[in-house]
Amino acid sequence: MSETINSEIVCFGGEDWWYHNRAHIDFQLMKRFAAKKKVLYINSIVMQKPKISQGKNFIKKLMRKSESILHGxxxxxxxxYVFSPLSFPLHHIKRAKKVNDLIVGFQTALVCAKLKIEDPLVWVACPAAADIAINMKKSKLVYQRTDKYEEFPNIDSTIILKYDSALKQNADITFYVNEKLYNIEASQCKKAMLIDHGVDFDIFANAEQIIDKPEDMADIPGPIIGFFGNIDEHLFDIPFTEKLITLMPNASFVFIGKTLSNVSNLKNKNNVWMLGQKPYDKIPQYGKCFDVAIMPWKQNKWIEACNPIKLKEYLALGKPVVSTPFPELNKYLTVVYTANTPEDFANCISTAINENDLQKKTFRRKKVQGDTWDQKAKLVLETLQTIEV
Known part of the structure; x- marks a missing residue:
């Protein structure tokens, strides 16, 4: 990796290192940048408005963020390096927001001083960090526009769009992974580039060479229809999936990941296994056990602007994939089945189950073999070298 850009990076991340899936692009890139540079990852600043009415879920979110902060x-x-600043979800209250920015900015400055970070490249994946990032001393400002946070639930969309606009106008470059969103917004940026997501190709492609199965997968009868990732009703179509499972009583449906919504109807089905969240490095060992991998997404503006990393991970595993449609999927129609209804989805699964021969696996893997995270990191750094401030 080149040394011609600043050797220090501060990333205001879109996730929290201590409890989120570590496949995300900001984690993946910072891990690779850290091989040659000093990198500080600031865990996500809370954007969603608190809803005490959520009861146990509210307490759970409060506890996990508190634990993250206590990691120091x-x-x-x-x-x-990873740091979780104390912050409050008060973006909708103007005066409180200014105080909150001062608190987060002060904590960030203290940590930077401790690490002897003086003039970093600042990378922003979390729009809530906009004003802090724009106002702090830096060599360059990068905006990672990989999700439409303004479409997330319990968000003040007007405020998030204001942050988004400020970042696009001030960032030296804005990186996109969704071509449709890039085409719509590129003209709003000082400079914009479409880079797409990457994949840890080798660890997924080589997973089937390990003979042993995870213990909690060993006794699940086939065929296994699998999904890894969080089950969140904003993204994952739970009623659609319930009907799909009912249509396929002789298949086993396995879900790997956290459940962030009510899935009691799914859990009550005899052919469903909810195995919970697993460490990122264990995911390939679970995925290799799938006969078909699925993505039953809701149809909304968030999904329209998404580019799920799990699609490349499924293909690197060599697995047949069935998904509800979304724009980025159009690039993969030679290796993915699409379906709009549970009935069509079930029919596609029934066909895909018989397509696990070596030739088809190899064809799927070749579709993503050139999209490794190492190559994405190299592309980003080469691009940053060309930007003059």
Missing amino acids: LQKTDEGF
Whole structure:
């Protein structure tokens, strides 16, 4: 990796290192940048309005963020530093928001001083960090526009769009992973580039070489229809999936990931296994057990602007994939089945189950073999070298 850009990076992340899926693009890139640069990853600043009415879910979210803050500043095994600042979801209250920015900015400055970070490249994946990032001392400003946060539930869309606009106008470059969103918004940016997501190709493609299965998968009868990732009713179409499972009583449906919504109807079905969240490095061992991998997404503006990393991970595993449609999927129609109804989805699964021969697996893997995270990190750094401030 080149040394011609600043050797220090501060990333205001879109996720929290301590409890989110570590496949996300900001984690993946910072891990690779840290091989040659000093990297500080600031865990996500809370954007959603608190809803005490959520009861247990509200308490759970409060506890996990509190635990994240208590980790303090730590260096990860991946080589970069992680810090969770104390912050409050008060973006909709103007005066409180200014105080909150001062608090987060002060904590960030203290940590940067401790790490001797003086003039970093600042990377923003979380729109809520906009004003802090824009106003802090830096060599360059990068905006990662990989999700439409303004479409997320319990968000003040007007405020998030204001942050988004400020970042696009001030960032030296804005990176996109969704071609449709890039085409719509590129003209709003000082400079914009479409980079697409990457994949940890080798660990997924080589997973089937390990003979042993995870213990909690060993006794699940086939065929296995699998999904890994969070089940969130904003993204994952739960009623659609319930009907799909009812249509296929002789198949086993396995879900790997956190359940963030009510899935009691899914859990009550005899052919469903909910195995919970697993460490990222264990996901390929679970995915290799799938006969077909699925993505039953809701049809909304968030999904329209998405580019799920799991699609490339499924293909790197060599698995047949069935999905509800979304724009980025159009690039993969030679290796993915699409269906709009549970009935069509079930028919596609029934066909795909018989397509696990070596030739088809190899064809799917070749579709994503050139999209490794190492290559994406190299492309980003080469691009940053060309930008003059």
